[in-house]
Amino acid sequence: MFNNKELFKTVFKEKLVSCLGKSIEEASPGDVYKMLGTLIREFIGREWAETNQAYKVQQEKQVYYFSMEFLIGRLLGNNLLNLGMLETVRDGLLDLGWNLEEIEEQEPDAGLGNGGLGRLAACFLDSLASLGYAGHGCGIRYKYGLFEQKIVDGHQVELPDDWLQKGNVWEECREDKRIEVCFWGRVEVSEENGRTVFNSVDYEKIWAVPYDVPIIGYGDLHVNTLRLWSAESAVEPSKMRMEGQNSYYKFLDYTRSAESISEFLYPDDSGYEGKLLRLKQQYFLCSAGLQSVLRTFEKLGLPYLELPHKVAVHINDTHPTLVIPELMRILIDERGFGWDEAWEITSRTVSYTNHTLMGEALEKWPVNMVRELLPRVYMIIEEINKRFCGMLLERYPERQDLVSRMAIIEGDQVKMAHLAILGSYSVNGVAQLHTELLKSDVMKPFYELYPERFNNKTNGITHRRWLMHANPKLSHLISESIGTDWIKHPHQLLRLESFKNDPAFLDQIMRIKRGNKLRLAAYIQQKQGIAVDPDSIFDVQVKRLHAYKRQLMNILHVMHLYNDIKDHPSQERVPRTFIFGAKAAPGYYLAKSIIKLINVVADVVNSDPQMDGKLKVLFLENYSVSLAEKIIPAANVSEQISTAGKEASGTGNMKFMMNGALTIGTLDGANVEMHDMLGDENMFLFGLRSEEVVNYYKYGGYLAREVYNRDPRIKRVMDQLMSPGPFCCHEREFGMIYQSILDHNDEFFVLRDFAGYAETQAAIDQAYLNAQSWASKSVVNIAHAGHFSSDCTINRYARDIWHIRRVGPLLEV
Structure with missing residues (x-):
């Protein structure tokens, strides 16, 4: 489309005049976005038609x-990346007085x-x-x-x-x-x-x-x-x-x-x-x-x-x-x-x-x-x-x-x-554990009748958007270190593992991560007026709000940390910034109550001077793909804490892994396959296994009130949901949450897994103190993330389910 930025600038300015009657000086950010999109659409029109013709002829x-x-999500940046024009357009726009990231923000x-x-x-x-x-x-x-x-x-x-x-x-x-x-x-x-x-x-x-x-x-x-x-x-x-x-x-x-x-x-x-x-x-x-x-x-x-x-x-x-x-x-x-x-x-x-x-x-x-x-x-x-x-x-x-x-x-x-x-003719699950549970439980009679139909295809994510576009500096470092073959063959990311003990490489990994954290911190400051410490652990849980995903366990643990800091104010702490983002279905009142609780806890924590340098809590509103692209590259810790056997696969876990965050999670969904590759030393596991959850559902044996009465940390935070105090402005403000746990016996085992979760979070604090070791674990995560590229997943669908082949070069048509 454009061989160089000078050609781009010439064509772009002519397009503004011919389509909008405006010079570059008169154009608004919305005008620039609209013209960029129009140029791309016009450019790929021929290839679009030729692709369809190739499919018909062949x-x-x-x-x-x-x-x-x-x-x-947004298509401008991703399309420029896939067309190989991202840097040319970024540089050309900069010469014309525009920042590409600002223009991308014009696209809903x-x-x-x-x-x-x-x-x-x-x-x-x-x-x-x-x-x-x-x-x-x-x-x-x-x-x-x-x-x-x-x-x-x-x-x-x-x-x-x-x-x-x-x-x-x-x-x-x-x-x-x-x-x-x-x-x-x-x-x-x-x-x-x-x-x-x-x-x-x-x-x-x-x-x-x-x-x-x-x-x-x-x-x-x-x-x-x-x-x-x-x-x-x-x-x-x-x-x-x-x-x-x-x-x-x-x-x-x-x-x-x-x-x-x-x-x-x-x-x-x-x-x-x-x-x-x-x-x-x-x-x-x-x-x-x-x-x-x-x-x-x-x-x-x-x-x-x-x-x-x-x-x-x-x-x-x-x-x-x-x-x-x-x-x-x-x-x-x-x-x-x-x-x-x-x-x-x-x-x-x-x-x-x-x-x-x-x-x-x-x-x-x-x-x-x-x-x-x-x-x-x-x-x-x-x-x-x-x-x-x-x-x-x-x-x-x-x-x-x-x-x-x-x-x-x-x-x-x-x-x-x-x-x-x-x-x-084919029925597939989206993670190994999910598929096995389909066959052994949820759809067992169908599997027994039609075993040949059932197969597994673990989900995947496109590394072009979630690494190359969302985290360009990390992408460039990878290409400088192992070449560019990984872009077309994501399994090549495994070659990064040879750098896991290279001090210079690890130093660059840490600098890139800190830069991404500074970028997110600036966004939070602009949107919410809250200053966050880029040297704190960015602990992130962003996904749909549902009881089985257990955002509740996360925020109850934050309440416990607050209580502990208040009880022991002089104790040294590893600074933490907990970041949440989630939408709750409009009629899902329990989920909406959990959102309210997160925001109440955030207000209490962030306004308490004793928490400075120790604890911050953020709920980022209107979670979306474009917001995820800002959050995920900045994360140190990825929260994947669903009740084992409930999350079919997850894809957020893969995006965080690809960007070097370390996972705290249960053996659920694709976390199981991540653990198979990474081992205990490169992720943080806790909680019930899926077979234990199934046994509890079938045979009973779990009483949430017993855990509540036995663990004073749990009793304290649960009581704080109901009694006037730092987190409850009026009695029974969070009664729905309280009842879901104690009156309805904690369907998703929040209290059962709480102690293991708290213990594992403490282990994360200790691990983070060793910066080189943490960076090394981060590199191992990135190296193995190629396994979860959607390119690999689609190749498996193409071979095993759809029986399709790649279409030959369009020039042959």
């Missing part, structure tokens, strides 16, 4: 990754996701394009993200996340490729030429309009597509049937109903209307996405029996499970296939990733809701269930219990995970 199998979330985080599931999908898209695979994303273009979080008087307050307010420079609307999606109505059954025909009538039609976002691969300019669907009215006011004075209002109601489908990420589903909207969103994604995929396939001119050889449809968790009955509907009703042929095609095309071990997170939908909203789809689900249950009864006549345990429809519920497993 007829390689293509992957379509269906996900309700794509947490892509795309409101397309919430947590690890969406961030994983984004990393996978980056790796698919960078490795040259034909792989695309399929999602929803939400007008509003989850919410913008503000902290007011310690409470989480949710504001609309209007991320599209100023448009999206990266997207291209494909109005000509819009697709019809239908809801409600009824099914008429008839016979034609000896064949049963199903016709949907009296349905409500809406348009799904695609907006395409280019996904730019690193280096070789493969450009894949993230297709996001926006819901729009399919009825023009002038053509709507008039019914007296009510016609105008009926049209408005219909339009609002249609557009609401793509309005909010995760609408509140605590009531019937919210649940119905969530189900609408899921079918909208599945129907529009599948119809688009089949349009592309049909251009190949191949028979539909070839679909599994040319198309892989992957569903990211159960949210897109309706692709299975929807593909059956299209094949049977619109393409004329019989049931057996349609099922053969469908079950060889779809694959499924499970993301949870928690029963309450396994999706279920009310039968009546599905039947009324999607009458033909429900008929197909019902038939799948009928045939499956009949097979079970025939094969295992003595195992009547299997039918109720494995049925897709049980009572008044449709179990989406069961449908996903039954209609997929």
Whole structure:
């Protein structure tokens, strides 16, 4: 695009004048961002078209990754990095009087996701394009993200996340490729030429309009597509049937109903209307996405029996499970296939990733809701269930219990995970422990019936965003030390281990870490007016707020540290800065109470002069991808303390590891595999093992009140939640937290693991005093982090699940 910065400056200034009628002196930061994005979009347009043409001509199998979330973050810096123009543009802008980091701040985080599931999908898209695979994303273009979080008087307050307010420079609307999606109505059954025909009538039609976002691969300019669907009215006011004075209002109601489908990420589903909207969103994604995929396939001119050889449809968790009955509907009703042929095609095309071990997170939908909203789809689900249950009864006549345990429809519920497993040729977990627990517990009867379908694919992260872009000085040091092959082959990071005892290298590692801490400290000072000590331990827990992730244990320990400092003010301490960042679901009141507690503790600690130089606590509001890119490179300690057996994998643990933070954690999710590589000496483990947790759930034997009465540290902090004092302004302010632990017997074993956690935190203090040793452990963590690159994960998906190959050079087309 630009051979040098002088060419860039010339082209950029001309673009400002021709598009905005402004000189560089008149331009605002928003103008500069918009023009940079426009230049990149124009530049990669040809490669985007050529990539799609290469896929069509070479007829390689293509992957379509269906996900309700794509947490892509900001794209400007990442795109410049992948195009190899980051330094040229940074230097050119500096000559023109602009700082690239300031320009990047003009881009809102795309409101397309919430947590690890969406961030994983984004990393996978980056790796698919960078490795040259034909792989695309399929999602929803939400007008509003989850919410913008503000902290007011310690409470989480949710504001609309209007991320599209100023448009999206990266997207291209494909109005000509819009697709019809239908809801409600009824099914008429008839016979034609000896064949049963199903016709949907009296349905409500809406348009799904695609907006395409280019996904730019690193280096070789493969450009894949993230297709996001926006819901729009399919009825023009002038053509709507008039019914007296009510016609105008009926049209408005219909339009609002249609557009609401793509309005909010995760609408509140605590009531019937919210649940119905969530189900609408899921079918909208599945129907529009599948119809688009089949349009592309049909251009190949191949028979539909070839679909599994040319198309892989992957569903990211159960949210897109309706692709299975929807593909059956299209094949049977619109393409004329019989049931057996349609099922053969469908079950060889779809694959499924499970993301949870928690029963309450396994999706279920009310039968009546599905039947009324999607009458033909429900008929197909019902038939799948009928045939499956009949097979079970025939094969295992003595195992009547299997039918109720494995049925897709049980009572008044449709179990989406069961449908996903039954209609997929591959079912994978996202960490070794998670997959083993799926097979041995959560989905045991399905594993016994279909053992060949189950496999593990441990999650991964893209090292380009989370190391090269987020931590450029560390990235440069790595390249100076071991060359640049690691960028394309992240396992090469293992070569860093030879530097773990090199004093000069370790000194550079420590200087880079301190620089990142100074950068974060400046951000905290600017945003919250709180000065933090860059020489203190930055102990970080940033992730979605949920009871099983145990932010509560972390803040209870902070309360204990405060108490201990007050009791022994003259005792020497290793300074600590505890940093939290998390959003709680709006209706999750326990989680919101924990956020309030964290902020109350922060106010108490940070206003107490006795804590100076010893303890600080921060809650950074509105946690996001762009904020994570500031926090993670600065962290010394990574908190991965979920109850063992509850976290499917985690990807935050990998990002911290890649940036040299040391983990304090349980043997949960991917922490297990990290420990296999790092050993006890390079991370800090504590707490129950997953099998111990399972035994407690099955056989009992744990009483939280016994621990409370036995450990005076625990009793003190728990009592401080309820009695007026430093952390409680009025009696029972944190009664919900107190009850969840003592009245409901501590479901996630916070008190059971507290002593081990406190002991391990004390060990961290001692380890941090030896700076060279700490830096050496940090290097070992970075060296082994290449194992968790999403490039490696995607290569395993490509080989074992999707059976796809890299597409050859575009010049051959």
